[in-house]
Amino acid sequence: MTIGQRIFYLLEEKHMTQKEFSDRTGIATTTISDWRKKNTNPGSDKIMSICAALDVTPEYLLSGVTEDSDRGRNIDYMVIPTGTEERELIEIFNDMNFVDRAHVMEYARKISERKSRYCETAKAKSMVKIAEFCDIEVFMNSNFEGEPFVDVNYIDDDVLGKLDIRSGVISGNFSKYVRPVIEAWYKDNKNLLESIWNTKKMMMIPAWE
Structure with missing residues (x-):
């Protein structure tokens, strides 16, 4: 037809x-x-x-789908530009076999559940996410109360700890691979963290790799 x-x-x-x-x-x-x-x-x-x-x-x-098929009706479409990480992710996923796809979906769901779980807790504590890098989220108290700390949530291992904004001391059961990443991020962003806390003006810290 x-x-x-x-x-x-x-x-x-x-x-x-x-x-x-x-x-x-x-x-x-x-x-x-x-x-x-x-x-x-x-x-x-x-x-x-x-x-x-x-x-x-x-x-x-x-x-050219046959006329008695419902394919193509009532389907939501999303336009994803070429050259983006989202497009690359979809193309990689499409090239996977069904077993690998199942593993990826399971991993993605776990990450989503962990993020949602902590985000709900953070919201109740007036914590606002100010940074995200390498599967690590950083939250700061939007009321700027108490000592100058930020919550650090490592999504992959579901580990939550704290980071002292002034001294850089990290608490929490982070692995020997994750802790150096947090330390390096803190070193590059210490001044910005202190500025946010001192001025009490919340902002999202630029992407870091």
Whole structure:
């Protein structure tokens, strides 16, 4: 079935006249008739308006799926630009076998659950996230009460500790691999941490690698 044929099938299915279809899309009725008479397809510049008028997705209109299939209907689409980490992640995921995909999904869900669990606790304590790096989250008390500490949450191992803003002393059961990362981050951002605490102006610390 061609695109043009699929359009006429949908018009019949929806009991929509060519005149109504023309009014909805802005495409001349003569052009619509030519698709049937000459067995041609609409131009690419008209696809989106056709999909909107017929309430189908571009995938359904273009893919050649049989008319009794529901594929392509009621599907949410997300446009992800090329060259982004999100696009790279999806492409890597698509190249994986089903077993590896299952492992990745399990890991992602665990991270999401851990982040959600601490974020709820942090919200109740008036803690606001000010940094995130290497699966590590840093939270500061938005009321700027008590001693100048920040909470440090290592998502991967679900370990929570504290970091003294002034001295750099780290408390918490962090591994020998994670602790040096926190120390290096603190060294690069000590002045900014002290500035946030002293001025009481909350801000997100720039990305760090």
